[in-house]
C-alpha cells in the first residue's frame with residue numbers, strides 16, 4: 001500500500017487577464033501550500049479503479065479527480081492492473097482550497113511510484129493539466145506563480161514564516177458562476193509582480209499588503225457572508241485577510257502566535273469550519 005499527503009493551497013494572489021477564444025480564462029495566481037492535508041492510500045487491484053472517501057459529499061466514481069488521474073496514467077502507459085484509492089479527507093470540499101486537485105496530484109505521484117513509471121514531476125504536471133487547472137501546481141506544492149490556464153509554473157521563494165487561519169462559511173460556491181459573473185473590463189488586478197518581490201525579499205508586511213483576488217468582489221456580491229467573515233477576521237486581529245480561489249474560504253495571515261488563538265476562538269463561535277495552520281513553503285519531492 002502506498003500513501004501520499006495531499007496539502008491544500010491558498011491563493012496569495014489570483015488575477016484574471018482575459019477570456020481566451022477557447023472559453024477558458026487566462027489567469028495568474030500565486031499559490032502556496034499549507035499544512036492542512038488529505039491523505040490518499042493506493043492499493044493494487046487486479047483491474048479497474050475504485051474510490052472510497054471519508055467524506056460523503058465527494059463522488060466515488062469517474063467524477064472524482066483522483067479517479068481521473070489514475071485513468072489518465074493507466075491509458076497512457078497501457079497499464080492492465082488496477083488501483084483502489086482511499087481518500088482521507090481533511091480539506092473542506094468545494095472551498096477554494098484545491099482539495100480535489102491535490103488528491104489528483106497525489107494520486108499521480110503515488111501511482112508513478114506504485115507502477116514504477118519513472119516520470120518526473122514536470123511530466124506528471126503536464127498530465128495533470130489535462131484534468132484540471134490547479135493540478136500542475138499541486139503536483140509540486142511549495143510556492144509558485146501559475147499562469148496560462150494554470151499549466152505554466154514558475155517556482156517562487158518560500159514565504160516568510162507565519163500562521164494561516166482558514167475559515168469556510170457553510171455555503172457552496174460554484175466556480176463556474178463566479179467566473180461567469182466576472183466583468184473582465186472592470187477587474188481590480190492584484191499586484192502579482194509586487195507579491196513576487198515581497199516573497200523574494202521575505203518581507204512579511206509587504207506580502208500582507210500585496211494579497212489580492214480578482215474573484216473576491218464577485219463571490220462577495222453573490223455571498224455577502226464572505227465579506228462579513230473577512231471583517232470579523234480583521235477585527236479579531238489578522239494582519240491581512242483574503243478569499244482563496246473562487247471561495248468561499250477566507251484566510252487570514254498572522255505573524256504572532258499569540259494572536260492565533262484569539263482569532264480562531266472568535267471565529268469558531270459563528271463559523272463551523274475554522275483551521276489554524278502553517279504555510280508549508282517547501283516543494284514536494286518525489287519519494
Ligand code: ATP
Pocket residue numbers: 057058059063064065066087092093094095096097098099100101103104134175245246247
Ligand atoms: P479549486 O480551489 O481547485 O477550485 P475547490 O477547493 O473549490 O477546488 P474541491 O474540493 O476540489 O474544490 O471540489 C470541487 C468539486 O469537485 C466538489 O464539489 C466535488 O464534487 C468534486 N470532486 C472531485 N474529486 C474530488 C476530490 N477528490 N475531493 C473533493 N472533491 C472532489
